[in-house]
Amino acid sequence: MNQWLIILMTLSLCSFSTSLQAGSVQTVKGLPQVDVAHSVKVNSSDVQEVSLQELIERLKATDAIGFFTKLAIRSDVLDFKSYVRDLRRKKILECEIETVRSNFNGLVLKIIALLEKDPGLSKIIYLARESIFKSIMEVSV
Amino acid sequence: MRVLIFVSFVLAASPVWAVSQAEDIATTIMLRGYACGGNQVSQISQKQDAAGYQHIRASCPNGVRYAIDVSPVGRVKVRPLK
Numbered sequence: 001m002n003q004w005l006i007i008l009m010t011l012s013l014c015s016f017s018t019s020l021q022a023g024s025v026q027t028v029k030g031l032p033q034v035d036v037a038h039s040v041k042v043n044s045s046d047v048q049e050v051s052l053q054e055l056i057e058r059l060k061a062t063d064a065i066g067f068f069t070k071l072a073i074r075s076d077v078l079d080f081k082s083y084v085r086d087l088r089r090k091k092i093l094e095c096e097i098e099t100v101r102s103n104f105n106g107l108v109l110k111i112i113a114l115l116e117k118d119p120g121l122s123k124i125i126y127l128a129r130e131s132i133f134k135s136i137m138e139v140s141v
Numbered sequence: 142m143r144v145l146i147f148v149s150f151v152l153a154a155s156p157v158w159a160v161s162q163a164e165d166i167a168t169t170i171m172l173r174g175y176a177c178g179g180n181q182v183s184q185i186s187q188k189q190d191a192a193g194y195q196h197i198r199a200s201c202p203n204g205v206r207y208a209i210d211v212s213p214v215g216r217v218k219v220r221p222l223k
Contacts, residue, residue: 063159063160064160065160065165065168066160066161066162066164066165066166066169067165068165068166068168068169068197068209068211068217069160069168069169069172071169071211071215071217072169072172072173072217073172074215075215075216075217076172078216110172114168114172
Protein backbone atom coordinates (compact mmCIF):
# COMPACT_ATOMS: atom_id res chain seq x y z
CA MET A 1 0.00 0.00 0.00
CA ASN A 2 2.83 2.35 0.89
CA GLN A 3 4.55 1.56 -2.38
CA TRP A 4 1.43 2.40 -4.38
CA LEU A 5 1.06 5.64 -2.47
CA ILE A 6 4.65 6.60 -3.20
CA ILE A 7 4.20 5.78 -6.90
CA LEU A 8 0.99 7.83 -7.04
CA MET A 9 2.59 10.83 -5.38
CA THR A 10 5.65 10.56 -7.59
CA LEU A 11 3.47 10.56 -10.70
CA SER A 12 1.52 13.58 -9.50
CA LEU A 13 4.71 15.46 -8.68
CA CYS A 14 6.20 14.59 -12.07
CA SER A 15 3.16 15.99 -13.83
CA PHE A 16 3.46 19.14 -11.75
CA SER A 17 7.13 19.63 -12.54
CA THR A 18 8.03 22.23 -15.05
CA SER A 19 7.82 21.09 -18.60
CA LEU A 20 9.04 24.49 -19.64
CA GLN A 21 12.50 23.11 -20.15
CA ALA A 22 11.28 21.62 -23.40
CA GLY A 23 10.63 25.12 -24.65
CA SER A 24 13.42 26.83 -22.80
CA VAL A 25 15.09 29.95 -24.02
CA GLN A 26 18.35 29.22 -25.75
CA THR A 27 19.90 32.34 -27.16
CA VAL A 28 22.08 34.76 -25.27
CA LYS A 29 19.45 37.44 -25.66
CA GLY A 30 17.00 35.03 -24.14
CA LEU A 31 14.37 34.73 -26.81
CA PRO A 32 13.76 31.68 -28.95
CA GLN A 33 14.09 32.14 -32.67
CA VAL A 34 10.54 32.49 -33.90
CA ASP A 35 9.61 33.01 -37.50
CA VAL A 36 6.32 34.80 -37.01
CA ALA A 37 5.29 34.43 -40.63
CA HIS A 38 5.41 30.64 -40.45
CA SER A 39 5.04 29.61 -36.85
CA VAL A 40 1.48 30.87 -36.54
CA LYS A 41 -0.64 29.46 -39.33
CA VAL A 42 -3.77 31.47 -39.08
CA ASN A 43 -7.00 31.93 -40.85
CA SER A 44 -8.36 35.30 -39.88
CA SER A 45 -11.95 34.13 -40.29
CA ASP A 46 -11.45 31.59 -37.47
CA VAL A 47 -10.64 34.27 -34.92
CA GLN A 48 -13.39 36.37 -33.45
CA GLU A 49 -12.73 40.06 -33.19
CA VAL A 50 -11.53 41.09 -29.76
CA SER A 51 -11.19 44.57 -28.39
CA LEU A 52 -7.84 45.91 -27.25
CA GLN A 53 -9.08 45.95 -23.67
CA GLU A 54 -10.06 42.29 -23.87
CA LEU A 55 -6.62 41.53 -25.25
CA ILE A 56 -4.98 43.32 -22.36
CA GLU A 57 -7.15 41.44 -19.87
CA ARG A 58 -6.28 38.12 -21.47
CA LEU A 59 -2.60 38.98 -21.37
CA LYS A 60 -2.91 39.84 -17.69
CA ALA A 61 -4.75 36.61 -16.96
CA THR A 62 -2.62 34.13 -18.93
CA ASP A 63 -0.62 31.56 -17.00
CA ALA A 64 1.92 31.21 -19.79
CA ILE A 65 4.04 34.04 -18.38
CA GLY A 66 4.78 35.04 -14.84
CA PHE A 67 4.03 38.17 -12.85
CA PHE A 68 7.39 39.90 -13.30
CA THR A 69 7.48 39.03 -16.99
CA LYS A 70 4.08 40.69 -17.41
CA LEU A 71 5.39 43.78 -15.65
CA ALA A 72 8.45 43.82 -17.90
CA ILE A 73 6.25 43.59 -21.00
CA ARG A 74 4.10 46.39 -19.63
CA SER A 75 7.22 48.52 -19.09
CA ASP A 76 8.30 47.84 -22.67
CA VAL A 77 4.89 48.80 -24.03
CA LEU A 78 4.82 52.00 -21.99
CA ASP A 79 8.34 52.87 -23.17
CA PHE A 80 7.27 52.32 -26.76
CA LYS A 81 4.22 54.53 -26.35
CA SER A 82 6.35 57.19 -24.73
CA TYR A 83 8.80 56.97 -27.65
CA VAL A 84 5.96 57.47 -30.16
CA ARG A 85 4.64 60.38 -28.13
CA ASP A 86 8.08 62.05 -28.13
CA LEU A 87 8.41 61.65 -31.88
CA ARG A 88 4.95 63.11 -32.38
CA ARG A 89 5.78 66.06 -30.15
CA LYS A 90 8.95 66.72 -32.14
CA LYS A 91 6.84 66.35 -35.32
CA ILE A 92 9.19 63.77 -36.79
CA LEU A 93 6.93 60.74 -36.38
CA GLU A 94 6.36 60.30 -40.11
CA CYS A 95 10.08 60.50 -40.81
CA GLU A 96 10.81 57.81 -38.23
CA ILE A 97 7.87 55.55 -39.12
CA GLU A 98 10.08 52.72 -40.29
CA THR A 99 12.01 52.69 -37.03
CA VAL A 100 8.77 52.86 -35.07
CA ARG A 101 7.35 49.97 -37.06
CA SER A 102 10.50 47.94 -36.59
CA ASN A 103 10.44 48.52 -32.83
CA PHE A 104 6.77 47.58 -32.72
CA ASN A 105 7.37 44.38 -34.65
CA GLY A 106 10.17 43.48 -32.27
CA LEU A 107 7.91 44.05 -29.29
CA VAL A 108 5.12 41.93 -30.77
CA LEU A 109 7.59 39.19 -31.63
CA LYS A 110 8.89 39.22 -28.08
CA ILE A 111 5.39 38.88 -26.65
CA ILE A 112 4.43 36.12 -29.06
CA ALA A 113 7.59 34.21 -28.22
CA LEU A 114 6.82 34.47 -24.50
CA LEU A 115 3.30 33.16 -25.07
CA GLU A 116 4.56 29.84 -26.35
CA LYS A 117 2.41 28.06 -23.79
CA ASP A 118 -0.72 30.01 -24.76
CA PRO A 119 -0.97 29.58 -28.54
CA GLY A 120 -4.54 30.89 -28.68
CA LEU A 121 -3.58 34.26 -27.23
CA SER A 122 -0.40 34.54 -29.30
CA LYS A 123 -2.46 33.84 -32.42
CA ILE A 124 -4.92 36.58 -31.53
CA ILE A 125 -2.12 39.07 -30.86
CA TYR A 126 -0.48 38.17 -34.15
CA LEU A 127 -3.72 38.72 -36.04
CA ALA A 128 -4.54 41.94 -34.16
CA ARG A 129 -1.07 43.47 -34.50
CA GLU A 130 -2.15 45.93 -37.23
CA SER A 131 -5.06 47.16 -35.11
CA ILE A 132 -2.80 47.48 -32.10
CA PHE A 133 -0.25 49.47 -34.12
CA LYS A 134 -2.96 51.80 -35.39
CA SER A 135 -4.35 52.37 -31.92
CA ILE A 136 -0.87 53.27 -30.61
CA MET A 137 -0.24 55.62 -33.55
CA GLU A 138 -3.56 57.37 -33.13
CA VAL A 139 -3.33 60.83 -31.70
CA SER A 140 -4.63 60.89 -28.15
CA VAL A 141 -6.31 64.16 -27.26
CA MET B 142 -4.43 8.26 3.68
CA ARG B 143 -7.48 9.78 1.97
CA VAL B 144 -6.07 13.26 2.54
CA LEU B 145 -2.81 12.29 0.89
CA ILE B 146 -4.59 10.84 -2.13
CA PHE B 147 -6.77 13.95 -2.39
CA VAL B 148 -3.74 16.24 -2.23
CA SER B 149 -1.96 14.25 -4.90
CA PHE B 150 -4.96 14.54 -7.22
CA VAL B 151 -5.15 18.28 -6.59
CA LEU B 152 -1.49 18.62 -7.49
CA ALA B 153 -2.02 16.56 -10.61
CA ALA B 154 -4.88 18.82 -11.66
CA SER B 155 -2.70 21.95 -11.59
CA PRO B 156 -1.57 23.41 -14.93
CA VAL B 157 1.57 21.62 -16.01
CA TRP B 158 2.97 24.74 -17.60
CA ALA B 159 2.33 27.17 -14.72
CA VAL B 160 5.39 29.37 -14.44
CA SER B 161 7.39 29.22 -11.24
CA GLN B 162 8.88 32.33 -9.66
CA ALA B 163 12.39 31.11 -10.52
CA GLU B 164 11.50 30.83 -14.19
CA ASP B 165 9.59 34.11 -14.14
CA ILE B 166 12.57 36.02 -12.76
CA ALA B 167 14.95 34.34 -15.21
CA THR B 168 12.70 35.32 -18.12
CA THR B 169 12.53 38.89 -16.85
CA ILE B 170 16.32 39.07 -16.68
CA MET B 171 16.63 37.78 -20.22
CA LEU B 172 13.93 40.14 -21.45
CA ARG B 173 16.22 42.98 -20.43
CA GLY B 174 18.99 41.58 -22.61
CA TYR B 175 21.14 39.95 -19.94
CA ALA B 176 22.49 36.44 -20.23
CA CYS B 177 21.34 34.07 -17.53
CA GLY B 178 22.70 30.71 -18.64
CA GLY B 179 19.50 28.85 -17.94
CA ASN B 180 15.78 29.25 -17.50
CA GLN B 181 15.67 29.28 -13.69
CA VAL B 182 17.32 31.41 -11.06
CA SER B 183 18.22 30.44 -7.54
CA GLN B 184 18.94 32.08 -4.19
CA ILE B 185 15.97 34.41 -4.51
CA SER B 186 15.58 37.10 -1.92
CA GLN B 187 12.75 39.59 -1.94
CA LYS B 188 11.94 42.60 0.17
CA GLN B 189 9.87 45.74 -0.02
CA ASP B 190 10.92 49.12 1.23
CA ALA B 191 8.83 51.87 2.80
CA ALA B 192 8.40 53.62 -0.55
CA GLY B 193 6.73 50.57 -2.04
CA TYR B 194 9.66 49.43 -4.17
CA GLN B 195 10.19 45.69 -4.42
CA HIS B 196 13.82 44.62 -4.43
CA ILE B 197 14.53 41.12 -5.68
CA ARG B 198 17.94 39.50 -5.82
CA ALA B 199 18.52 36.27 -7.69
CA SER B 200 21.41 34.21 -9.02
CA CYS B 201 21.52 32.89 -12.56
CA PRO B 202 23.05 29.54 -13.50
CA ASN B 203 25.97 31.41 -15.12
CA GLY B 204 27.00 32.69 -11.70
CA VAL B 205 25.86 36.28 -12.14
CA ARG B 206 23.62 37.74 -9.45
CA TYR B 207 21.01 40.23 -10.58
CA ALA B 208 18.91 42.85 -8.92
CA ILE B 209 15.35 43.29 -10.12
CA ASP B 210 13.72 46.44 -8.83
CA VAL B 211 10.00 46.98 -9.25
CA SER B 212 8.64 50.45 -8.66
CA PRO B 213 5.26 51.03 -7.02
CA VAL B 214 3.81 51.79 -10.47
CA GLY B 215 5.10 48.52 -11.87
CA ARG B 216 8.25 49.60 -13.71
CA VAL B 217 10.85 46.86 -13.82
CA LYS B 218 14.59 47.49 -13.83
CA VAL B 219 17.24 44.80 -13.99
CA ARG B 220 20.94 45.25 -13.25
CA PRO B 221 23.78 42.86 -12.59
CA LEU B 222 25.33 42.94 -9.14
CA LYS B 223 29.09 42.97 -8.77
